[in-house]
Amino acid sequence: MPAFPKKYFFTLSIVATLLIAYYLCLPTTLFNAPTATVVESRHGSLLGAVIADDEQWRFPIVDSVPYKFKSCLLQFEDAYFYRHPGFNPVSMVKAMGANIAAGRTLRGGSTITQQVIRLSRDGKKRTYLEKAIELVLATRLELREPKEAILKLYASHAPFGGNVVGLDVAAWRYFGLRPHQLSWAQAATLAVLPNAPGLIYPGKNPSALRVKRDRLLKKLLQQNRIDIITYELALLEELPQKPHPLPKTASHLVQFMAKKHRGNRITSTVDENLQRNINGLVQKHHQNLRQNQVHNAAVLVLDVRSREVLSYVGNTQTTAEHQRDVDLIQSARSTGSTLKPLLYAALLDAGELLPDMLVPDVPTQIAGYTPENYSEEYSGAVPAKDALARSLNIPAVRLLQKYGLEKFRDQLDAFGLRGLDRPADHYGLTLILGGAESNLWDLCKTYANLASTVNHFNRTSSEYFEKEFADPVLQTDQRVEFGEKSIEKTLFDAGSIYLTFEAMKEVNRPQADESWRFFDSSRPIAWKTGTSFGNKDAWAIGVTTDYVVGIWVGNADGEGRPNMTGVASAAPILFDVFGLLPRSRWFQKPLDAFVDITVCSGSGYLMTDACPPKTISIPNKKNYVKSCPYHHRVQLDANRQFRVNSFCADLSETVSQSWFTLPPLMEYYYKRVHPTYKTLPPVREDCRSTGRPVMEFIYPQNGSRISLPRNFEGKINELVLKLAHNRPDTEVYWYLDKIYLQKTRNFHEIGVIPSQGEHKVTAVDALGHEISIMITVE
Known part of the structure; x- marks a missing residue:
């Protein structure tokens, strides 16, 4: 077999090297420039964007190039785009001849593919060698990518004036529209801009831009791309005068998502129409709130079934001085009374409470802590469900002490409430009254999880889902995985949650909705308000089978304002938002989760032979409630x-x-x-x-530690001793450390100024009944 000539080895090596070099000459990724973070609604409308790291408005690559813009672009830049291999020799020769004849550059002969290469090699000097390199790379790009992909690269990276890069952002900045919504005149305007992007600026001569646009429109008419009527109407359209600001429909959501998805295009679950309407509602209420120097508010709306976020209003459109950029949906704030329903559900679930059970609502002191009702009044005894509906503080504190602070604190971990990260002894019994912090996001998530538990129990064979407590969903390509079905409850059983919602449904609504039950169009809503200490935070959270709406109102800097409460400030927004949502049916009673028992109709405790009976349904579990006392x-x-x-x-x-x-x-x-x-x-x-017992101390309680302040005259204020007697007209004799003080009748209270230290207070009535307490004066 004859030897292969050595001279061919050299030739083949050269050819192979050139082919390999040609194959590898084009970078895998043409464009490495940072892109803006773009957040769209569930239907594709732009909600807002965060500018790219290089301060350019450059959106991520487009999904497709709209027909009108493509037609205009090809007619203006490259009519033979679909027939050339990356360069057009005829156009190059014509351009060279025209430029030589004129002695300056009049026209270019670059194809769209060559322009994509030139854009990707930004910063290179315009020399003949560079043109040759661009030509080679353009042919390589044509071999690697389909024509439509090349068009998308051009549309995404072409300059449109100033720091506007790409068709998507240009359509928004100059016309306030999505690219596929552009008219023929608008599409023609954008098609000619990359050729002379400086023409768009205010102050420039608009006639040059109009000439270019109109010439392109005439060419489209001649090529039968548009008819004569469309052409004539297009000529009448005005040119953009200046860039429009991008939408800020959900600016705080955009900033929140940009933290995890920087530089990406995200299709959110937000409903744009609902978002805009709630933005308007918030601003309307803000006009009233700021009269009380309350400047901030936030609204979150969740879909219970899918956990999708339907609206995300992180703040009012206030001023920078009043922290308009703070996202108050994610900000940790005092929870106020928003955890009370969770304690109520926990007690029902544990079998330690019945809805109509009377719980004490009297002056209370526990280990030096003296809770007070917001109204500073007492009911003596109140049914547990009414205590929740009225958001009474003293019953809540006493119930928490009865249930167990440690146990309740551990259960709260299941809800994933960020900010609530300290041990039980750090919060003490104030935990139930706002001693802890959380945020609107996690609180709404918690109530959505509870509502979903009842829904799922009713839709399945009375079963639960292992992963019921799921995080909200912000992107349309995400789905909540609830896990496997189980007969075991996730945390609270469906019956306990249902009864909790029943109690929350009875909360007195704001004044305009007080008579909601009497209207056929009324919306049954389980809702809860909360007001933190010092009137710094006002909450309102509402739940239906389909939606959770959460409201926070206050000042981002933590300044409290008088009369700013959950009922007065947050609840009106809550019900206005529910007015924008489709009506929901009330929760179906989870029958399999209940059992009937007989209780005392007057006290709510288990029936005895001494009380009138009433049959009620309670969660089907072991009952630890005692007989009526x-x-x-x-x-x-x-x-x-x-x-x-x-x-x-x-x-x-x-x-x-x-x-x-x-x-x-x-x-x-x-x-x-x-x-x-x-x-x-x-x-x-x-x-x-x-x-x-015939009498009992109202104030102080046994073991109290008391400080006696001075009045404006510098004198020490008296300590008022007060007791209740079942026969008020009985005379009561008072003693301090065995020293007689005085007697009282009908109104059993006296004022004393004891010295510092421990003292024994004794009261003896005329019938010989005696009670004593120990107090410490500091």
């Missing part, structure tokens, strides 16, 4: 004026009667708001006492 059988004389017993009367001649009786302190306040409450008749003088 407030209904008793009492023996009355024949005239029903006095209580008697076997020591002083023949029981066959007495009347046995069921009587609802509260302890003295609870009774003292309860009968003020319940005029039908009947105090037990007195024990007949010849009968022994039944041993039931």
Whole structure:
């Protein structure tokens, strides 16, 4: 076999080297310039954008090039684009001849493909060698990419004047439209701009831009791309005078998403129409709020079923001085009373509470902590569901102490409330009244998870999902994975959550909606307000089967304002937002989660033979609620004026009667708001006492530590001692450290100024009943 000539080896090596060099000459990624972060609505409308890191308005590469712009671009720049291999020799020769004849550059012969290469090699000097390199790279690009991809590269990176780069942003900046919404005149204007981007600036001669545009429109007419009527109407359209600002429909959402998706185009789950309407609502309410020097508010709307964010209004359109750029949906703030429904659900779920159970609402001091109701009034005793609906602080604190602070704090971890990251002893019992911090995002997520638990339980075979507590979804390409079905509850069972929502539905609405139940068009909503200490944060969160709406109102700098409360400031926005949403049906009762029991109709405790019965449904679980302690059988004389017993009367001649009786302190306040409450008749003088307590201290409580302030005259204020007696007209004798002070009748309160240190306060009534407490004066 003859040897292969050596001279061919050299030739083949040269050819192979050139082919490899040609194959590798084009970078894998042509454009490495940073792009803006672009956030669109679920339907593709621009919500806002963050400028690229190099301060250029350059959007990520377009998905497609609209027909009108493509037609204009090809007619203006490269009519033979689909027929050449990356360069057009005829155009190059014509351009060279015209430029030589004129002695200057009049026209260019570059194809769109060559222009893409030139844009990718930004900064290179315009020399014949550079033109040759561009030509080679253009042919390589044609071999690697389809024509449509090359057009997208051009449309995404062509300069349109100033720091506007790419068709997408140019359409927004100059016409306030998406590219596919452009008219023929607008598309023609943008098609000619990359050839002379300086013509767009105000102050420049617009006639040159108009001439270019109109010449292109005439060419389109001649090529039968448009008809004569479209052509004539297009000539009448005005040119853009200056760049328009990009939309800021959801500016805080854009900034939030830019932290994780810098430089990307994101299709969010936000409904643009809803977002715009809520923006308008927030601004309308802001006009009223700022009269009280309240400058900030935030709104979040979630879809319960999909967990999608439908609206994200992070702040009002206030001034920079008032922190308009702060995203208050993500900002940690005092939770106020927004955690109370979670405690109520926890107690129901644990079998330690029934909805109508009376809970104490009296002056309370626990380990030096003295909670107060917002109204600074007391009801004595109130049904648990009413305590939640009225957002009473004292019952909530007492219930938290009863349930267990540590246990409740551990359960809150399941909700993923950011900001609530300290141990239970750091918060103490103030945890339930706003002693902790969280944010609107996590609180809305929490209530959406609870609502979804009930929905899923009803739609399945009474089952739960293992991953029910899911994070909200912000992108249309994301889906919530709820995990596998299980008969085990995620945290709280569906029955307990349903009863919690039932209680929240009864919260008194703002004044304009007070009579909502009487209208067929009314919207049943489970909702809760919250007001933090010092009126710094006003909350309102509402839940239906379909939506969760969360509102925060306040000042971003933490300044509190008088009369700024959840009910007065946040709730009106809440119900206005619900007015923009489709109506939702009320939650279906999860029947499999309930069992019927009989309770006392007056107290809500388990029934005894001494109380009128009532059948209710409670969560189907072990019940730890005790029998009613407030209904008793009492023996009355024949005239029903006095209580008697076997020591002083023949029981066959007495009347046995069921009587609802509260302890003295609870009774003292309860009968003020319940005029039908009947105090037990007195024990007949010849009968022994039944041993039931007849009086109780209202203030101070046993073990209290008390500081006595000075008044404006520099004198120490008195300590007011106060007690409740079940027979107020009985005389009571007061002692301090065994030293007699005075007696009282009807109104049992006196003022004293004890010295510093420990003291024993004793009260003895005329019948010999005695009570004592220990206090420390500091």
